[in-house]
Amino acid sequence: MAVSFDYVAKETMANLWRNRVMALAAVLTVAVSLSLVGTALLLRQVVNRQIGQWSSNVSLQVFMNANATPQQLNEVKVLISQEPQITSCSYLNHERSYQQARQVLAGEPTALQALTPAITPTVYRCQLQNANDAPAVASIFTGVPGVFQGHAQYPAQSIRTMQKITNILQVVLLAIAIVLLISSLVLILNAIRMAIFARRREVSVMKLVGATNWFIRIPFMLEGLVQGLIGAIVAAGIVLLSNIGVNYLVRHYLSSSTLPVSQLVVTEVVVVVIGVLVGVIGSTVAVRQFLDV
């Protein structure tokens, strides 16, 4: 079947232009719904990544007494090196420990004033192979001379709460997005239906002179596809912008690394694919229902 590309492109563009108000409505709805989809996906990636980072950060902190002797420090170090669960360990001396304490106590100026490097306990900060073993490993250090406290640091309860809230947020966003996607599908369907109606004379002549069914259908289907695609591209742009925003927030408030580009690319591809699908499905249904060839 020789459907010339020229003809199809010309017809599709002419249709879109003739029907531009409807097309614009369809495109905008696709854009809005897909930006929601994209943003929800992005949010999910950021939160999961952040929570992952925090949960893998379960660590064991062995606080030494501020006046622990070098020998006591050494004995603890030996204990640590003998413990197979501990994968790595770093020692924070008075000065570094003090710097960290200042960050922790930033909200409490009085406590901060009382604190000097000399009286800040030094800390062994260790990473564990398995986060669940943290309490058991911590108990090894209780009662060892010079040890003030062995402390397993878990992701706080607040992380769990945050996870729940973002889950709900995601569900809400996706629900809105799905409703909008359905309405954009209906809008595309309607736009194509109007296009078919506007061109009923041409269509009847085409049938009469023996144009094949696909030849008649393709410009309409392509029109739906183009609407979906344009909407998706706009949405992809919005997702890109919101990614910049999210990255800014991540950098400033979570002081962790931003999302890798590959995940952004995946999100954008998903957005474009959904847009094209919505366009194709909408126009296919319209063509099947309203274009009886």
Add this chain to the structure above:
Amino acid sequence: MITFDNVTKSYITGIDALTGVSLEIDRGEFVFLVGASGSGKTTFLKMLLREETPDSGTIWVAGRDIGRLPPARIPYLRRNLGCVFQDFRLLPNKTVGENVAFALEVIGRPRGVIKTQVTQVLDLVGLGQKIDRRPHELSGGEQQRVAIARAFVNRPLILLADEPTGNLDPATSSGIMKLLERINKTGTTVVMATHDVGIVDEMRRRVIQLEHGHLVRDQARGIYGEASETQSRSISSIAVGAVAGDDEYETGFVERRQVRARRGRR
């Protein structure tokens, strides 16, 4: 070229559009299809285009049983059939040239071919000068010429015309008929449904008359005639026509038809 074999069609509304119609139209014939409104003429033409399918019976067009044509082949059937209507059915937003070219564009003809064929066919119908006009700038007769050009540009085997002169004055009509005759002379079979007594009587071509879906008359070199009151006269004139006529395809067929028509009257 066209064969109807005992074709029956009724619509869901309960109307019997065609009942047991059998006839044969040869290549290069010029046939008038006459009968009152609702007699089944339009259904007859629609079946040739396979816009409708018979409930029973077989229709052969150009050697193909079109009732058994798979839907995907229907467009290719229609490329062999040109169509002209009372209301012209031109596209108002396209020029004369574009209207004619459209018929070739949508069946995927290459652009060079389209250009030469459009010019040729517009010269044939006498509108070569008006290629860039729009339909609303033309008279009714000119618009119908454009429609004929569009129907004929692909050189179909058969030209179907559904009351092509219905909207035109007698002088213009006779111009259109001359054009259809010319097309017929190129070897194209022409089937024309009409109410125009003057044209049928003047042209003296084969006349097929339908009445309530029944074929009541099939007459070589016929006249428009009248409905059932004059049927016996028509039938006798068929006999005369058949005997006197040099078209041997008529004879046996017409006799069969006469018998059936008489039976129907008793």
